Amino acid sequence: MTLQNTADSKTLVVHYSAHGHTRRVAETITRALGAEAFVLTPADPYSEPDLDYNDPRSRVSREHVDHSLRHVALVHDAPEGFADYDVVLVGYPIWWGEASWVLGDFVRNNDFTGKTVIPFCTSFSSPVGASARDLAALSSTGDWKPGTRLEANIDAAGVCRWLERLGVEA
Numbered sequence: 001m002t003l004q005n006t007a008d009s010k011t012l013v014v015h016y017s018a019h020g021h022t023r024r025v026a027e028t029i030t031r032a033l034g035a036e037a038f039v040l041t042p043a044d045p046y047s048e049p050d051l052d053y054n055d056p057r058s059r060v061s062r063e064h065v066d067h068s069l070r071h072v073a074l075v076h077d078a079p080e081g082f083a084d085y086d087v088v089l090v091g092y093p094i095w096w097g098e099a100s101w102v103l104g105d106f107v108r109n110n111d112f113t114g115k116t117v118i119p120f121c122t123s124f125s126s127p128v129g130a131s132a133r134d135l136a137a138l139s140s141t142g143d144w145k146p147g148t149r150l151e152a153n154i155d156a157a158g159v160c161r162w163l164e165r166l167g168v169e170a
């Protein structure tokens, strides 16, 4: 398996980011791998008050408590030509120790057959925990690798060190 985008193996970096931390990591990975990028965009975007986890009445707090509210429709579930990718890196923020549920439709509604899937997340302090395994369990297809947690403010050099550990000359 090669993570780098080559003529023989296509790599896609998918992410959702509410406040830019996961986006910065995803952009670094995309550049380092020469990959293509796809951003998950909620059809009903979260406003700042929606994301206030200190307010028990905010949208995200209500979704956290009531799982029936967690379905987040996406503008697009996948990029055109998703079937052609061999490696998919999937980035998300940790919300209350879990993967942000914005990832749900992307994971559930796509066929990962034949793909290597590499989850990564950012958080202030929480570990990856079961978040990547939970995403893998939502998907019945694909070869899901263990997830990695990266510190929310990790710099590009730190991201490249992680990629090197995965075997990429970044």
Ligand SMILES: Cc1cc2nc3c(=O)[nH]c(=O)nc-3n(C[C@H](O)[C@H](O)[C@H](O)COP(=O)(O)O)c2cc1C
Pocket: 016, 017, 018, 019, 020, 021, 022, 023, 051, 052, 053, 060, 092, 093, 094, 095, 096, 097, 098, 122, 123, 124, 125, 126, 151, 152
């Ligand atoms: C709703 C919500 C819940 C969060 N829960 C946690 C948490 O349980 N543990 C943690 O370390 N950070 C938590 N954070 C912080 C984010 O995981 C962290 O800032 C992450 O890097 C955000 O990525 P983003 O900027 O790409 O959205 C939470 C943030 C939000 C908005």
